[in-house]
Amino acid sequence: MTAAVPRPSRVVAARSGAVAGLLLLLVALLLVPATPAAAHAVLVSSSPAASAVVPEAPAQVVITFSEGVRKVPGKVRVIAPDGSRADRGEPTFQGAEVTIPVDPAAGRGTYLVSYRVISADSHPVSGAFTYSVGAPSEPPTDSGSDNRANLVTENAVKVAKFAGYTGLLLLVGPALVLAALWPRRLSRRGPARLAWTGLGVLAAATIAEVWLQVPYVNGGGLFDVTGSGLSDVLGSAYGTTHLVRLGLLAAAAFLLRPLFAGPIGRTDGIILAVLGGAALFTWPLAGHAAASPAPAVSVVVDAVHLGGMAVWLGGLVMLTVFLLRRADERELDAILPIWSRWAALAVTALLLAGTVQGLIEVAGVQALFGTTYGRLLLAKIVLFALVIGVAAYSRALVRRRVAAGRPGSMRRAVVAELVITAVVLGVSATLVQTTPARTAAADVAGTEQGYFSTTLSSPIYSLEVQLDPAETGNNSIHLYAYTKDNRPQPVQEWKVTAALPSAGIEPITVPLLPLSDNHATGEVNLPARGDWQVRITVRTSDIDQATVTATVPIK
Structure with missing residues (x-):
């Protein structure tokens, strides 16, 4: 059976479509904003610091990430000790730094800062931490915003990624073999159907990824998609690269049709290869x-x-x-x-x-x-x-x-x-x-491996203990003493030792420097991993003192 030769008009149309696809790629790449050099943002610092006790209420909370982040509307909040919203106005995003205006008259106690942002590689990052004004209290809950991930949506994103990979190989395999290895006597109908199926699966997976990105970054269900959310995704680098991929697939379809009918010329083969190579770059760029x-x-x-x-x-x-x-x-x-x-x-x-x-x-x-x-x-x-x-x-x-x-x-x-x-x-x-x-x-910000914090109780005081980074080597320890009604407790003398009985390490005395009446800090070198026993004795008067013990896991 003699393969049909594509007509000149079809060849011109195919080449025109391919050139249009390349122009679309160049324009889109010019529109894609530059992204910072990191991936999957993590919280590296905050002001006030996580678990810190500050004497006066701050007018703003500043959280800093390991890379630039973008806003998820309504997902950055500060909750006051009474459960009300303490943040005022929209947070300001400047690269890796997010500034949240806070009402300084919200009162004493523990505040909750919760956030959900989009990192440079288009993945959502969420978390929370607390700080206290004057003295700690029962941490509030953020009932108005749920920053937890939706498992159905997350798994759907993975399925869409898998479908995209599958569609790509089902398209590339037939196109490559038909162009260079296919025997002339065999019909091309079967491979052509497989390739069109691959193209369809790849295009559908690309559209699905754009759709799912909206609830994925917002933590919603599969159909929690709004016009503004979709517009935000399409306006991002993630959306742009997916639109470029769809444009390149459409341009490639013009050359695939004559290829599936019979052998194509060298020039058309080169253009098709360039389109395919350009499409491959849309995956890493997103x-x-x-x-x-x-x-x-x-x-x-x-x-x-x-x-x-x-x-x-x-x-x-x-x-x-x-x-x-x-x-x-x-x-x-x-x-x-x-x-x-x-x-x-x-x-x-x-x-x-x-x-x-x-x-x-x-x-x-x-x-x-x-x-x-x-x-x-x-x-x-x-x-x-x-x-x-x-x-x-x-x-x-x-x-x-x-x-x-x-x-x-x-x-x-x-x-x-x-x-x-x-x-x-x-x-x-x-x-x-x-x-x-x-x-x-x-x-190391907000994780068990990079920070340890606990509150210990005795008959005469409560004690907040912070150890950073809770790893082998040098560690900083901060101690805050409070009365039973959560007011600063003046301390006359501090004594702290750290021991690791499982490794035969006897108690190490930690030298402390009082920074205020109720706050002391010190440095200690913990040479081995394990559950260290930190023993703290606090004397509040000439005759009143009590000892508490914390078990600190050192990684």
Whole structure:
């Protein structure tokens, strides 16, 4: 059967559509705002500090993140001790710093600061902390704003990511094989249908990601989408890159149609390859890579990583579904060696890009094993090693020319590769939604690993104990004494020791410096991990004193 040759008018239309797509990409890239060099913002400091007791009510609360953040409307709030709103007016966002005006007449007691913001890589970040004016009280609750994540929405985002990866490989595989490896005698109808399906899945997943980004950043359900929320997403770098992807897919469709009908010219093939390469960059530009410490490197290696995956897995799908079933022995003898070289190049690109990517995102052995991101990356590496083993077996079959004589052996090996890599794609879809290990490991504001705070009671006083960073090495300790009615308790003498009985470490005396009548601070070196026993004796008069003990986990 002779393949139909595309008419000149169709070729002109295809090239015009492709050029329009490239122009759209250039314009959109000019409109994309620059993003700070970090990912998944974490709270690094606040004024007043978390758990601090200040003598006078501040006129504003300032919270500082590890990177620039954007506002989620109505999600940054300060709650007074009586449960009312203490914030006044809209918070001000200036890069990584958020300033919240506060009513200084809201009264004494403990205040709650809750926030939900959008980090530079488009992921929402939420949290809360307290501070007290005059003396601590029962912390209030923020009943008017729920900053917790919606699990249904978060899982839907992961499904959309997975669908996007799947659509990409189902599109790239048929397009690549039809352009370079497809036997002329075989019908192109089946691969063309598979490619159109991939294009449709990819476009639908892209639209779904834009839709889901609205409730994802706001913490709402799947259909909690408003016009203003959608407008905010479309106006962000995240929305722009997804619109660019849709435009590039539309432009590529003009050239895919003649490709699915028959061989296309060299110029059209180059334009199609450029469109495909440009589309690959929309994934890293909307995720962790664009906000990494080395964004230019991260974006490139992420695009190479994704392209290698699409070529390899897309080609495996074509081998399994079509070529190993329909091609004869002579055709397989010509196709399989070429495909084997392609697969080797794709795998090499995956390995090199993945290594660079891992070094940037993990940045340390401890983070590799001690964070969710690191453990997911380890799982991906193990699965990838299994796939490499199966792929090596497939290449051995090709070299021994067994595949042509026994295509069943080759088919089973390819199916095994696809099954394992399907799991790898699932892990990858979760990985891109997880805080990078380098950021998670550095998150010491408001986490158990980076800060310890507790309130201890005795018959004559209550004592707030703060230890920072609650890790091995040098630590700062702050002590605040209060009466039973939460007023500052004057202290005549402080005594503090720290011991680790499980490691045989005897009590270490902590030298203290009184900063006020009820506040003292000191420095202590804790040389080992474990549950340290911090013993504090406070004398409030010539005859009144009491001792309290805190168990402090040191990481």
